[in-house]
Amino acid sequence: MQCILKIQHPKLSYTFIWMVFICFFNIFSAFGQEDVKKDLQRKIKTYQATSNFKQNPIYINLLYDLGLQYAEYNLDSLLIVSNESIKLSKTINYSKGEIQGYLIEGLYYSNIGKQDRAISCFSKALSKAEAISQIDLLLESKIKLAVEYKYKDNYAKALKQYLDAIEIAKRYNKDQCLSRCYVNISVIYRVQKEHIQTILYLTKALEVYKKDGDDVEVAKILNNLAACHIKTGDLKSATNAIDSAIPVFEKAKLDSWLSYAYELKGTVYIKKEKFNQALKWLNKSEEIHTNIDKRRYKIPLYLHLANTYLGLKRSDIAEGYALKALEISKALNILDGRDEILKILYKIKKANNSYEESLTYLEELKDISDTINKKNNIKELRILKSNLESEQEKEQYILESEQKQVIQRGYIYISVLIILAFLIIIIILKKNNKTQNVLNKKLIENTLALKKNEAHLNGANNTKNKLFSIIAHDLKGPINSFKSLFDLFNKSQLTTAEFMEFMPQIGQNINSIAFTLNNLLTWGQTQMNGLVTKPNYTTIKTLVDESIKLLSKQAEAKSITTINNIDIKVVTWSDKDQIDIVIRNLISNAVKFTRQQGTITIDASEKSDFWEIVVKDNGVGMNQEDQINIFKEEETVTSYGTSNEKGTGLGLRVCKEMVENNGGTIWVESLLNQGSSFYFTILKTKTY
Structure with missing residues (x-):
């Protein structure tokens, strides 16, 4: 039963494959190692010009060298080369070429995050290399296999492969391989935060490479x-x-x-x-x-960029990089560093008062920390680390007399006894800690549940108070006025002609109440149950035209000119209904605070990733303090327009929540008695 899944490709002629090779050489020539690639290109072309080149082992070896060049820059070509190398090698029973094919196939799966397939390929290469005593490829297989085990956080198996490779490298004087093992062992110690051991093995490797120049x-x-x-x-x-x-x-x-x-x-x-x-x-x-073409290495880079932008107080960009790192980490199933990513996201959401999202990241952080602890193989790691210490002792006494070798064996026996003692202690501690961990977990869960319920109750109570206040203050008065008016009419104390004189005012009041109720219901929904955002491609010009038409009577009553400069090409990725509420509120506010014969202008500016929309008026404007407090949630203030129009003070808070739900920001620029400009941003396209 084969342990490697084959990927089916269309049959390609060797001429076509060679053209693909030439193409990729040209594309990546600017990225370094140009001389090596050109030399390979020349040699491969020379052999393909000969008859029976498919049966030539030298040609198959060149495919392996070519595959190593693709390891960083083009993974798809790497897989093509590996399949070709394995197929040709099996045809002529060339074991070395088959081993090389499995090695570069393993590199492909390693770089796309499929560690189990990579381990399967490297294990095949190792088995075949052992069968034909091909020492160089055997060592290469062991090192690559160890790297994959390290990626899976199985440090015990990784160390075992490195120890075996060190023994073989010493036996055959393979200094370069010995140095690579030292470097990779240092990585394992660095993950365990044992920096003295890390520096020790890196220094040993450095001495070898300096000696070789x-x-x-x-x-x-x-x-x-x-x-x-x-x-x-x-x-x-x-x-x-x-x-x-x-x-x-x-x-x-x-x-x-x-x-x-x-x-x-x-x-x-x-x-x-x-x-x-x-x-x-x-x-x-x-x-x-x-x-x-190595996504794995982008995880720590994005993590550092997130920390940097966090230090620069740009939490929005920091969150973007942290999410990118988290996406790659999950896609490649890499645990290393994921806890740091989750800590950053938790910190950002907590600072932004997004408590539910911050709690989600906190719970995920705890789960991933538990998983990392389970996968550390503590017991096996300590055993193998003791073996490494014994290896260091062996190196110190290897040139000593036979008597010192006997002493060294005594040290080994003592080490074994110490290991056994440690194992017994670990088993006892693990048994005791298990019960304690269960109790601690329940306590943490109960505490978080209580805090969450408390926050929910406080929020619901505050929302209820605000709703009642607005209903009593801004809706009760107009409705009672309507009731009194109709009572007078019904009692014939008001003639039909007199009643009709009140109709324009009644119409305005009804529009005001409808507008207030719409904002009130929208805000209440966001506060009580959360608001579901369903983004799609939305044409902003259409929304602005509809809002202008809806508010035309209010504008005409004050002889206000409303100008829509937004082009039909301004298309955003947003929830149409929510952005419609934003635009309608901003234009309504502009009408409310613009004097007779004033002007309102709506424009859009294109940025790299988003559109910036502005609603500008030449009305009464506002002072600096009002600009600072206008979007805050601490209190609701009712303002009166230039014609004594009345509002709830909720409109701009609703706008803020709607814009932020769609991934944008909102702000105001204003000068007293000169007018105000309200800006908000919306994404151009879907983000992942």
Whole structure:
């Protein structure tokens, strides 16, 4: 039974595949390593010009080299190359080529976040490499397999593969592989926040690469050391390491490592709370990432960008980056760093008084923290870490006499006894903690439920009071006036002619009451039950025209000119009914506070991701204090227009909630006795 799912592709001629290869070479030549790619292009073309090139092992080896070039920039081509390599190798029974094919196929699945498939591919490669004693590919398979286990947070299995690889690398003097194992083991220790062990293994790897004069690998180690120094707070050492690495990566045109170096540089400035400088470096990293087909590495970058914008008091942008990081983390099923993402989103929502959303993120944070703890393999990790310490002791005494080797075995036995003692203690503590954790969990759940109920009751009570106040103050009076008028008419104390004289005023009052009731019901719904937003593509010009027509009588009564400058092309992604309420309220307010023969203008300005709509009048305007308090929810104030028109004070609060429900913002600019301009933004297209 095969453990790899095959992807069906149409049959392609070798000429067509070669044209695809040439195309991708041209597309990505600007991204570095141009000489390597051109050399591969030339060699592949040379072999394809010969007969029976499909049976030539050298040609299959070149496909493997080509696949490694696609690992960063074009994953679809990587899968095509791997399938071709495996198929040709099986045809001529070329085991080495088949191993190489499984390795690059595993890289493809690794980079799209399908770790189980990647593990299956690397396990196949390892099994076949062991069968033919192909040491280099065997070591490569073990290292790649260990990396996938690390991605799945199975550090115990990852360490076992690295330990096996270290033994083999020492036996066959494979220094480069030994260094890679040291680097990858340091990553596991860094995840466990054991920075001394991290620096120890990175230093061991650095010594090997310096001895070989490999500047690029030295720069990579410096990058990793910088990351560790940042964790320990040694920002000076981190800066020195990064500054030494960046010129090497720029010269070698190693995009992924260069973007990582820029990201680390930005992280240093975040630690120093110099957020503008941090943003400069993080933007450079993000720019490079647009050319790199590795979504996994964008998670920490977006997390740092979110923290930076949070430091710059731009919580809206910070939330956008945090959501991007969370989306990739969930899509690739990556737990590392997700707790930090959730903490940022919780902090933003809490600061914005979005308590339900903040509680959702808090609960998700707790769940993910529990999952991470379960997947840490604490017991196996401690056993294998003790084995690593024994390996360090073995290295110290390997050149000693036979007598010291006996002493070393004694140390190993003691270590085993200590491990057993630790296991017994862990089992006892785990049993005791299990009951305590259940009780703590119930206590936390009950506390959160009580707080949520308390907030809901307080909010409902406040809403009830406000509703009664508005009904008593702004609706009861006009309705009682209607009742008195009709009573007089019914009792014949008012003639029909006299009654008809009141009809214009009655009509205006009815329009006012209808408008007030609409705002009141909309606001009450948002406060009591929440408001469901159903966005779709909406033409703003149509909504403005309808509102102008609806309010035409009020405008004509004051000889006000209303101008709609919005073009039919202004289309937004929004809830039509909610934005209609916003536009109608803003135009109504403009009519209310504009003097006789005034002018109201509605315009739209196009921005990168949204439209900015403005309703501008040349009316009475407002002072600075009113501009600050006009959207606040603490109290409701009734204002009177230039013709003594009356309102509830709810309209602008409703507008604010409607605009924010649709992902926009609203604000006012005004000068006393010169007029007011109310602005709000709406998204152009759907966002994810």
